[in-house]
Structure formats: C-alpha cells, structure tokens
Amino acid sequence: MRESTKIHVGELRIGMYVTKLDRDWLDTPFIMQGFLIEEPEDVDIVAEYCEHVWVDSAIYKAQADVAASGIGTASQHRTQPYEYQSDLQEEHKKAYKAFRHARTITFDLLNDIRLGGSINTDVAKDTVNDVVQSIIRHPDAMLWLSKIREESTYTSDHCLNVCVLAVAFGRQLGMDASDLEKIGLCGLLHDVGKMRVPEEILNKPASLTTKEMALMKSHTVHGRNLLLQAPNVYTGTIDVAYSHHERLDGTGYPRKLQGASIARFARIIAIVDSYDAMTANRCYSGAMTSTDALKEIYANRGTQFDAELALEFIKTIGLYPPGSLVELYTGEIGFVIEANPRLRHLPKVILLLDENRREKKKQKVLDLSFIECGELSRQCLIKQVWPDGSFGLHVKTYQDQGLKLKY
Incomplete structure (x- = not known):
C-alpha cells in the first residue's frame, strides 16, 4: 500500500492525489474516496470542508521537487471551462420544445x-x-429535460436520454459539431435492436432466465443487422449498436x-448507457442517485469502462447535475437547475420545500455560489442528494407546470 502524508490544505497543489480527509467522506460533496487535485478550484472546495488531508507521499514529494525547481506541470495548462452561449431560461424554452x-x-x-x-x-x-x-x-437545459421519464416509454426515453448525455459528454471532450452529431446519433440508435426482443422480456419485473437473458443480449446483433440495412446511415452507429455492451476486460458481449x-x-456510449x-x-x-451511479462508474473504470473516459464523464455530470433533487443543510429541498463549471459544489437550486418539508409559497432560484462571497450562509450548502420522486417531487411534474426561474 502506498504511504500517505498529512498536510494542511494550504499545501495542496495541482497534481496531488488526496487519499484521506480529516472527516468522514460522507460529510463532504466528494464522490470518490480518493481524488486528484486538477484545478485551483479543487483546492478551494477541499478547504471549505477540511483543515488537513492526507496525500499520496510519492506524489507529494514529486510536487515538492517540482516547486523547488520552479518547473510547472502540464496540469496547470488546462483549457478554460466551456462558456455558455445563451441564458438558461431562454434556452429552456427552446430546449423544451425541441x-x-x-x-x-x-x-x-x-x-x-x-x-x-x-430505420x-x-x-x-x-x-x-x-x-x-x-x-x-x-447543456444544462437538455440535461434537466433528460431527467423526464415514463416507465411506459422507457426504451424510447432511454435512447433519447443517451443521445443527450452523449452529446453533452462529447462537448466536454472538445468534439466539434460534426462529431457531436455522430456521437448523438450513436446514442439515439444504440438500442434499436431491442425492438426485436419480446416486450415481455424487456419489461419483466423479475430476474431473467438464462434463455431470456440470451434473448435480451441478442439486441446487439439485431441492432447491427437493422442498421446495416438502413439507408445513408453513419457507419459508426452500426459498431456502437453491436459493441456498447463490450467491456475492457473482455467479459462483455457479444464478441x-x-x-x-x-x-x-x-466506449463512450457504454458509459452513458450504464x-x-x-x-x-x-x-x-x-433509480440510483446520480452520485451513486457515478461511484459505480468510478469503481468499474479500467475493467468495464475506459478509465480515462470514465473520469471525464464524471466531470461532465458533476457533483450535482441539473435535475438533481437536493437537500440543503437548512433542511430546504429543491432541484438543481444549473451547474456551476467553476465551483461544482455550488450550483443554482430551485427551492420547493421549506425546512419543515412544506411547499414554499414562493419558489425562487438560490445561487449557491454566493456562499463564496459571504452573501449566503454556509447552511445553504448541499447536504444530500435524493432520488427523483422523493418528497413527492418529480422533475416531470415541475416541468409540466411551467419552469419558473425567479432569482
């Protein structure tokens, strides 16, 4: 086991790997128990919750040597976060119609x-x-809408949501518009083969038998065959439909x-699909919360999922993606409406229930980034993420009533 060194958070530098905190991980917003400091903002987030942390001793020594020599690290030259090109409320109107x-x-x-x-x-x-x-x-408008689902239309909703998530992921990866259209098409059509699987198997509320599981797995072959026959189809969709259940360690299917x-x-669609x-x-x-799902992806990086892409996807989704139902330390409940690319633990939240779990008379958007400048109490930090539908709150119901973004 690698040795760890205890340091004050003021000593944290980009490139250090945090292995332990001076408090329980569950009392912090960190998804993984162990993470890399990649941006100056990461240090700020750690400092909000901890005074001391433990870091990988070898990496700590290497960082100290680099600091002493005056040589910079590659991590310090990361590109700036993507800039939003439209107002969220304006984009919601366009996105909802689309x-x-x-x-x-x-x-x-x-x-x-x-x-x-x-097809x-x-x-x-x-x-x-x-x-x-x-x-x-x-991206936040479509990501919010991707939380809207109905069991009766699960497969088609899933295909559209995978399309949305794949495009958002591609944007994070720096793809141009042409490649975003390709990865989006791969997401939309990845499960077309399920249209050749009996509905009683797709919708069975219990474990599948060995024979039923074989029929379920056959959707990858059906998908490939359907897309091979489709006119003017992007060839990448054929491979994705056939291969999105393959695993890096060779235990996937069908090949x-x-x-x-x-x-x-x-590999991208495999992560998004899961x-x-x-x-x-x-x-x-x-349903799992987004946080728990990201933990699963993190735990299976390098075996089921591409390790580098898994980490990039976690960055794409973030701690609190749009549509997450969250509880503040004040006891208030609301939905995350907009992520914060710079301070990922401080999104914008629509507050719907007060500290007594009663519906608020006036809904408003709380920008948690104001905690940084002292305009909001630290009691407004997010305490917990809840599954959609908890406390009788559903993204779909709120959206259907009309999105009200009052600050």
Whole structure:
C-alpha cells in the first residue's frame, strides 16, 4: 500500500492525489474516496470542508521537487471551462420544445421498427441536430429535460436520454459539431435492436432466465443487422449498436472484445448507457442517485469502462447535475437547475420545500455560489442528494407546470 502524508490544505497543489480527509467522506460533496487535485478550484472546495488531508507521499514529494525547481506541470495548462452561449431560461424554452418533439419522434421511430419498418435515418439525424444545437448553446437545459421519464416509454426515453448525455459528454471532450452529431446519433440508435426482443422480456419485473437473458443480449446483433440495412446511415452507429455492451476486460458481449479492440464511440456510449440506466426507475429496480451511479462508474473504470473516459464523464455530470433533487443543510429541498463549471459544489437550486418539508409559497432560484462571497450562509450548502420522486417531487411534474426561474 502506498504511504500517505498529512498536510494542511494550504499545501495542496495541482497534481496531488488526496487519499484521506480529516472527516468522514460522507460529510463532504466528494464522490470518490480518493481524488486528484486538477484545478485551483479543487483546492478551494477541499478547504471549505477540511483543515488537513492526507496525500499520496510519492506524489507529494514529486510536487515538492517540482516547486523547488520552479518547473510547472502540464496540469496547470488546462483549457478554460466551456462558456455558455445563451441564458438558461431562454434556452429552456427552446430546449423544451425541441425535447418534446424529439420524444415523439424517437417513440415513433422505434415503434415503426418494432412493427417491421426500416430505420428513418433522416428523421433521426434531424432529431439529433436539434439536441446538438441546444447543448452547444447551454447543456444544462437538455440535461434537466433528460431527467423526464415514463416507465411506459422507457426504451424510447432511454435512447433519447443517451443521445443527450452523449452529446453533452462529447462537448466536454472538445468534439466539434460534426462529431457531436455522430456521437448523438450513436446514442439515439444504440438500442434499436431491442425492438426485436419480446416486450415481455424487456419489461419483466423479475430476474431473467438464462434463455431470456440470451434473448435480451441478442439486441446487439439485431441492432447491427437493422442498421446495416438502413439507408445513408453513419457507419459508426452500426459498431456502437453491436459493441456498447463490450467491456475492457473482455467479459462483455457479444464478441468479448478487449481493450483497444473496442472503438472509442462504443466506449463512450457504454458509459452513458450504464449511467442513464442506473439513474432510471425500472420495472425491476429503483433509480440510483446520480452520485451513486457515478461511484459505480468510478469503481468499474479500467475493467468495464475506459478509465480515462470514465473520469471525464464524471466531470461532465458533476457533483450535482441539473435535475438533481437536493437537500440543503437548512433542511430546504429543491432541484438543481444549473451547474456551476467553476465551483461544482455550488450550483443554482430551485427551492420547493421549506425546512419543515412544506411547499414554499414562493419558489425562487438560490445561487449557491454566493456562499463564496459571504452573501449566503454556509447552511445553504448541499447536504444530500435524493432520488427523483422523493418528497413527492418529480422533475416531470415541475416541468409540466411551467419552469419558473425567479432569482
């Protein structure tokens, strides 16, 4: 086991790996028990919760040597966070209209396939283009909408959500608009093969038998075959439909591919697909919180998921993604409406319930970043994330009532 060195948070530097805190991990917003300091803001976040931390001794010594020599590190030359190109409230209006249309189109597209029709690639491309344009302008609007699901339309909602998440992930990875459209199309069509799997198996509320599991796994082969027959289809969608359940360690299906044999887009969709499935209510399991799902992805990096991409996806989603139902230390409950790229633990939250769990008479958006300048009490920090539907609060219900962003 690697040795750790106890230091004051004032000694933390970019590139150091924190292994232990001076308090319980559950009392902090950190997703993983152990993390890399990548930006100056990471030090600020740690300092809000801790006075001392333990860091990997070897990395600490290397950082000290670098500091003494005056040589900078590559991590200090990271690109700036993406800038938003539109106001959130303005983007919500555009995104909601586009998302509602996309839900209808995706459901009809998959239903046509179930009934024996072919894949309408032109309609699929138009749907993805609308998603891409919205996410380029401001990803949080579409990410909020991706939390809206219904069990009766799970597969089509899942396909659209994977499209949205994949495009947001691609934006984080620095993809241009052309590649965002490609990865979005891969996300939208990754599960088309499930339209050839009997519905009683897709919707079975209990464990599948060995035979049923084999039929379920066959959706990757069906997806490949359906897309091979589709006119003017982006060829990457064929590989992703066939390979998104492969695992880096070779234990996936259908071909048990390993490592570099799995294409990059398939690795991306594998992560996004798993995250969306884990955070959804299914007929056989309840939804995980976003935090717990990211912990699963982190725990399985390097075996099930590409390790580097897994860490980048965790950054994309962040501590409190839009649509997260959170409880403040004040006891108040609300939804995260907008992430904060600079201070990831201080998003904007719509407060819906007061400290006694009663509905607030006036809903308003609280910008938690004001904690930094002392305009808000530290009691307004987020204490806990709850699954959607807790306290009778659902993203869909709130959205249907009309989004009210009053500051």
